[in-house]
Amino acid sequence: MRKNLLILSLIMALAAAFILPMASQAAKRNPTPEKPLTLKMATFFSNKDIRQKFTKKWGDAITKVTGGAIKFRYFPSQQLVKAKEMSDSLQAGIIDATTHLVTAYTPEDYPFSAAVLLLPFAVPDKFEAVQGLARDAAPVLFKEFDSHNIKYLWSMFTSYGQEWFFSSEFDPKDPAANFRGKKVRSPGIVACKVMVMALGAERVSMSSTEVYEAGQKGIIQGCTLGFSQYVKSHTYEVFPNVLWGNSTFTVIGGVPCVMRKDLFESLPEKMQQDIIKVSREMEKEFFVAYRAEVDELKDKLIKEQKIKQFLVMDDATKAEWKKLMNPKVDEELSKKFPARWAELKKVLEKYQQ
Numbered sequence: 001m002r003k004n005l006l007i008l009s010l011i012m013a014l015a016a017a018f019i020l021p022m023a024s025q026a027a028k029r030n031p032t033p034e035k036p037l038t039l040k041m042a043t044f045f046s047n048k049d050i051r052q053k054f055t056k057k058w059g060d061a062i063t064k065v066t067g068g069a070i071k072f073r074y075f076p077s078q079q080l081v082k083a084k085e086m087s088d089s090l091q092a093g094i095i096d097a098t099t100h101l102v103t104a105y106t107p108e109d110y111p112f113s114a115a116v117l118l119l120p121f122a123v124p125d126k127f128e129a130v131q132g133l134a135r136d137a138a139p140v141l142f143k144e145f146d147s148h149n150i151k152y153l154w155s156m157f158t159s160y161g162q163e164w165f166f167s168s169e170f171d172p173k174d175p176a177a178n179f180r181g182k183k184v185r186s187p188g189i190v191a192c193k194v195m196v197m198a199l200g201a202e203r204v205s206m207s208s209t210e211v212y213e214a215g216q217k218g219i220i221q222g223c224t225l226g227f228s229q230y231v232k233s234h235t236y237e238v239f240p241n242v243l244w245g246n247s248t249f250t251v252i253g254g255v256p257c258v259m260r261k262d263l264f265e266s267l268p269e270k271m272q273q274d275i276i277k278v279s280r281e282m283e284k285e286f287f288v289a290y291r292a293e294v295d296e297l298k299d300k301l302i303k304e305q306k307i308k309q310f311l312v313m314d315d316a317t318k319a320e321w322k323k324l325m326n327p328k329v330d331e332e333l334s335k336k337f338p339a340r341w342a343e344l345k346k347v348l349e350k351y352q353q
Contacts, residue, residue, distance in 0.1 A: 031271075032069055033068040036070060036071050037070050037071070038071045038072070038073055039070060039072050039073070039096035039097055039259075039263070040073050040075060040095045040097070041072045041073065041074050041096065041098065042079070042080040042095040042097075042098055043055055043074075043075070043076050043077075043098055043099055043100050044077070044100050045077070045099075047077070050228065050293055051099060051156055051158075054282065054286045054289070055074070055099040056072075056074055057282065058099065058257060058278070058282045059071075059072035059074065061278040061282060062275055062278060065274040065277070065278050066274060066275070070267075080095060081094065081095060083100070084105050084106055086100050087106045087109055087110075087148055088106075090149060090150055091148050091149045093149075093260060093262075096259060096260050097258065098258060099256075099258075100255065103117060103253075103256070109144060109148065112141070112143070112144075112340050113141045113252075113253060115189060115190045115191075115333060115336060115337065116141070116189075116190070116252050116341070116344060117187075117189050117251065117252055117253070118187065118189050118191050118249040118250070119329065119348075120250075120322060120329065121248070121250065121318055121325070122249075122250035123250050123351040123352055124351070124352075125246060127157070130157050130254075130287070131157070131283060131284075132350075133250075133252065133347060133350075134155050134253050134254060136347045136350065137253065137348075138152055138253070140340055140343045140344050141252060141253050141344070142256070145261075146261065149261045149262055150256075150258045150259075150260070150261055151259045151260065151261040151265070152257075152258055153258060153275065153276065153279040154257045154282055154283045155253055155255060155256055155257065155283060156254050156255035156283075156290070157255075157283070157287050157290070158255060162225075162226060162248055162249045162251070163224065163225075163227060163230075163244050163245055163246075164178075164222060164223075164243040164248065165236070165240075165241065166178050166222035166243070167221050167222065167238060168221070169241050170241055170311045175243050175311065176199045176200070176321070178241075179199035179222070181200065182202070183201065183202045183220045183222075184196050184202070184221065184222045184223060184224075185203075185204045185211055185214065185223035185224070186203055186223070188205050191325070192224070192249075194325060194332055195329075198328055199321075199324075201222075204219070206220075208225055208229050208233070209233070211223050211225065211235055212233055212234065222239060223235070223239060224248070224249075227294045227298065228293065236306045237306075240307055240308040240309070241309040242309065242310050244312045244313060245318070246312065248313070257282075259275075
């Protein structure tokens with residue numbers, strides 16, 4: 001009897017080892033409102049940041065379109081994983097989704113997309129051009145995403161507000177004069193380095209959180225930041241003079257909003273299509289909302305006289321700077337990424353008119 005019970009126990013244990021995981025996987029492939037998937041959405045942004053608000057809005061839209069079959073737990077402000085860990089955490093399944101610039105924080109894993117993330121005056125500053133560029137460029141831009149278990153779904157386009165802030169006033173006839181001989185903080189992306197150096201400045205590398213103190217101490221005399229960062233960090237107190245490029249840089253691909261590729265592909269096809277649809281709708285909503293927020297912040301600072309000078313770059317200056325930058329950027333990227341840069345240039349040409 002004991003022998004029979006032992007054999008039965010072994011059979012039941014083996015069944016639990018093989019059948020239950022298979023059932024669990026089947027549930028993941030076919031989530032229902034009764035057995036919803038609860039996914040971990042981790043980000044770098046604080047709850048007050050418009051990007052975090054739209055992260056939640058995106059998640060809520062997915063929950064609605066899937067009839068409650070997919071829900072999210074949100075971990076803002078690096079609560080679950082640090083910025084540099086986002087990419088590896090997606091690949092390992094520690095987190096399931098993020099709206100985060102993995103290419104900027106781990107450029108060694110995404111060398112090409114990190115290098116071309118910001119390009120000077122790449123396309124007209126219109127939603128149709130920026131979105132079209134991101135979609136058409138995605139196969140070239142995000143080739144490494146497949147090998148890192150990442151499914152690209154949409155982008156937060158934040159190029160509006162990628163402006164220049166200096167301690168001294170700009171000469172309206174020669175805005176580039178402010179750069180000559182100055183130390184200027186900018187991202188370490190190839191195009192940013194080329195642009196700052198081409199204008200005669202020394203590029204200084206530091207995080208956005210270090211800019212205010214560096215400006216106070218005179219370590220740097222100018223910087224570029226997203227306008228929301230400029231306002232929330234009170235950087236206008238040390239750099240009150242603004243050169244409004246609208247937009248100096250085109251953000252290629254924006255801030256990618258992504259899910260784990262294996263998880264996404266395990267969902268029913270109808271659910272995948274629904275998620276793609278709401279993601280693209282969210283792209284337009286964010287574009288409009290972000291620019292409205294930047295305009296409101298800008299107008300408030302000007303009214304309160306916290307911005308001393310607000311100089312809008314004219315078309316002639318843009319054309320002059322673009323003529324200066326493009327050959328240098330092309331030279332650098334052609335050396336580093338000859339094949340992929342050639343592919344991306346073909347996409348750029350489509351949207352440059």
